[in-house]
Amino acid sequence: MIQSLMQEVPLTLNLVRERVVRLYRDKRVATRYAKAIETATYGQIVERSGRLAAALHDLGIRPGDRVATLAWNSQRHLELYLAVPCMGAVLHTVNARLPADGIAALLAHAGDSVLFVDRSLMAALRGLNLPPGLRQIVVMNDRVADDDRTDSELELPLLGYDDLLAGANANFDWPELDERMPSGICYTSGTTGAPKGVVYSHRSTTLHTLACLFADGIAMRERDVCMPVVPMFHANAWGFPYAAFMAGASLALPCRQTDPESLAALIQASGVTMATAVPTVWLDFLQALRSGVIARDRIATLRRIPMGGAAVGEPLIAGFADFGIEVTHCWGMTEISPLGLVNVRKSALGEAAAADARSTQGLPIPCCDLRTVAATGEEVPHDGATPGELQIRSPWAADAYFDGDQPGNRSQEAAALEAFAVDGRGRRWLRTGDIATIDGHGYVRIVDRAKDLIKSGGEWISSQALEAGILEHPDVREAAVVGKPDPRWQERPVAFIALEEKGRIRNVKAVIAEVRHHLSSHFAKWQLPDEFVVVSALPKGNTGKVDKSALRKGRHANE
Numbered sequence: 001m002i003q004s005l006m007q008e009v010p011l012t013l014n015l016v017r018e019r020v021v022r023l024y025r026d027k028r029v030a031t032r033y034a035k036a037i038e039t040a041t042y043g044q045i046v047e048r049s050g051r052l053a054a055a056l057h058d059l060g061i062r063p064g065d066r067v068a069t070l071a072w073n074s075q076r077h078l079e080l081y082l083a084v085p086c087m088g089a090v091l092h093t094v095n096a097r098l099p100a101d102g103i104a105a106l107l108a109h110a111g112d113s114v115l116f117v118d119r120s121l122m123a124a125l126r127g128l129n130l131p132p133g134l135r136q137i138v139v140m141n142d143r144v145a146d147d148d149r150t151d152s153e154l155e156l157p158l159l160g161y162d163d164l165l166a167g168a169n170a171n172f173d174w175p176e177l178d179e180r181m182p183s184g185i186c187y188t189s190g191t192t193g194a195p196k197g198v199v200y201s202h203r204s205t206t207l208h209t210l211a212c213l214f215a216d217g218i219a220m221r222e223r224d225v226c227m228p229v230v231p232m233f234h235a236n237a238w239g240f241p242y243a244a245f246m247a248g249a250s251l252a253l254p255c256r257q258t259d260p261e262s263l264a265a266l267i268q269a270s271g272v273t274m275a276t277a278v279p280t281v282w283l284d285f286l287q288a289l290r291s292g293v294i295a296r297d298r299i300a301t302l303r304r305i306p307m308g309g310a311a312v313g314e315p316l317i318a319g320f321a322d323f324g325i326e327v328t329h330c331w332g333m334t335e336i337s338p339l340g341l342v343n344v345r346k347s348a349l350g351e352a353a354a355a356d357a358r359s360t361q362g363l364p365i366p367c368c369d370l371r372t373v374a375a376t377g378e379e380v381p382h383d384g385a386t387p388g389e390l391q392i393r394s395p396w397a398a399d400a401y402f403d404g405d406q407p408g409n410r411s412q413e414a415a416a417l418e419a420f421a422v423d424g425r426g427r428r429w430l431r432t433g434d435i436a437t438i439d440g441h442g443y444v445r446i447v448d449r450a451k452d453l454i455k456s457g458g459e460w461i462s463s464q465a466l467e468a469g470i471l472e473h474p475d476v477r478e479a480a481v482v483g484k485p486d487p488r489w490q491e492r493p494v495a496f497i498a499l500e501e502k503g504r505i506r507n508v509k510a511v512i513a514e515v516r517h518h519l520s521s522h523f524a525k526w527q528l529p530d531e532f533v534v535v536s537a538l539p540k541g542n543t544g545k546v547d548k549s550a551l552r553k554g555r556h557a558n559e
Contacts, residue, residue, distance in 0.1 A: 010179040012202035013085045016209065016245045017174075021046055024222075024248040031074045031253045032266045033143030040075050042245070045082065048165060052083035055168035059136055061113060063088030063175070066185065068112035070094045070103065070121050073232045073253040076140045076161055080116060081232070081241055085183035085202065088175055092185040093233040096121055097542035102195075104128050110185055110197065111405055116161065118142040120256065138164055142255060179203035185402060186235050188334045196419075197402030198334050205242065207367065208337040208396040212243035216344045217365050218306050218328075224249035225270055225301070229258055229277035230309065234543055235338040238308070240276060260288035267299045275302060278309035278544040279316060282327075283477060286319045287500065296323055306330050306342070310545050311446065311464055313471040314359050331361035331446065335430055337396040340368050341444055349441065359468070360445040361436075369393040371429070372438055373421070384439030387447050391421060391429040399428055452548060454483035454491050461493055461527050463548075469519050475500050475511050478538045480546045481529060495529040496551055498537050508534055 025043030108131035252270040308330035332338030343362030372388030380388040483491035
């Protein structure tokens with residue numbers, strides 16, 4: 001039998017690190033701290049990451065050990081992105097917006113040995129019941145206003161990040177790694193229960209990194225300057241840091257400064273060409289552009305915004321298009337590293353079809369296989385009309401959840417059965433929990449989250465479809481629709497809306513009446529919201545998405 005004669009080169013993140021060393025040492029990373037923008041070259045980043053790996057080795061970190069970060073988007077966090085996985089350890093990026101007890105629970109569940117924490121986040125550790133396996137805490141100076149304060153009152157074993165590097169060997173001997181070794185752990189947001197750990201491998205992360213470079217996708221290029229505003233603790237900043245390293249694109253990191261003025265200053269100073277964040281960040285930014293608070297010439301280099309994390313409405317896409325900035329609608333989830341769909345135009349589409357497709361989540365990127373499945377377990381047709389649960393297979397999709405260091409346990413099987421499905425050929429599919437249609441061209445339209453569908457009188461109402469219709473009104477800034485219990489109909493939709501500043505000057509009742517009238521031409525009467533609640537802002541979860549569970553429980557900011 002014939003055998004492959006190709007080289008067996010492991011797909012590990014050392015390929016990324018080595019490519020930077022050979023080709024892109026002069027590319028730059030800019031970090032905007034509270035008072036200044038600091039820059040470093042990729043060559044300096046790689047050299048410092050080598051020192052960091054040597055220091056971690058001296059602290060007793062070995063392949064498979066977990067190293068946690070509690071940090072914003074910065075140069076030091078980026079150095080950890082290279083050092084930890086490339087030495088064979090596992091990088092665990094902890095969500096800095098979690099409550100203190102949530103942070104402690106994740107540190108314990110992941111079995112972290114060392115924690116790197118930004119100085120501005122040290123307060124989150126006070127009074128924390130830290131797990132006994134955590135041996136060392138390293139404090140990183142993220143240039144907060146009170147940098148000169150001391151942390152002695154914390155009574156924790158502390159080291160300074162730069163002191164740690166200063167005493168480390170500059171010539172770390174990077175090991176050869178197996179591509180199946182774990183490279184990182186990210187936890188899901190836990191909106192439907194306790195957070196679940198997703199363990200990425202070197203192979204999955206390297207392949208996902210390459211996928212970010214596809215022309216009909218994110219299309220990251222060497223000439224780009226990329227500004228990932230999405231936190232580096234959220235699904236590895238959607239993979240953008242590794243993609244920038246691989247492509248040779250420079251990076252601009254906002255640390256914790258994500259207000260429109262700070263982002264505009266970083267774009268202007270660094271010549272940012274592409275940036276990414278959840279829609280709520282860009283809503284504020286677009287409003288600042290429209291009002292003239294931010295002049296267009298300050299961000300003249302910005303051309304593309306790959307946007308995801310929540311549904312991207314047509315008004316947001318069109319609003320940035322007015323300023324010559326292209327918004328690309330993307331979809332993904334922590335379990336798929338996270339990129340799965342990107343909205344690009346197929347050449348076969350006419351203008352009308354292209355306009356309709358633009359509001360979808362897009363096409364699967366190469367190596368992502370999709371299907372939609374009915375409640376009966378049967379696949380539904382790709383007719384653009386029949387909804388089903390979206391399921392996915394991919395080299396960078398999770399196959400199980402992390403259940404701590406339980407030998408031979410591929411997560412608790414009961415939970416795994418809920419999250420994964422097996423087809424007739426024995427192939428394992430990730431159940432996304434999204435209800436979607438797929439049309440004949442392959443475009444996926446997310447109809448709703450399964451948990452957010454509203455069942456009224458035995459019929460389903462799509463909350464996302466109502467939200468999209470409400471957002472077409474120019475005075476509506478944000479919208480969310482949830483179901484409320486109803487003794488007769490089981491559930492009825494309630495719409496929560498936040499108005500633009502100019503909208504608040506008008507008669508609010510008139511705005512609501514106009515929204516109702518607009519919806520009535522697109523939805524049946526029984527599908528329309530029973531009431532509209534005007535709020536100052538919609539509540540957000542720790543990943544920046546609208547927290548519908550808070551709206552259902554009445555935890556919202558009424559006007």
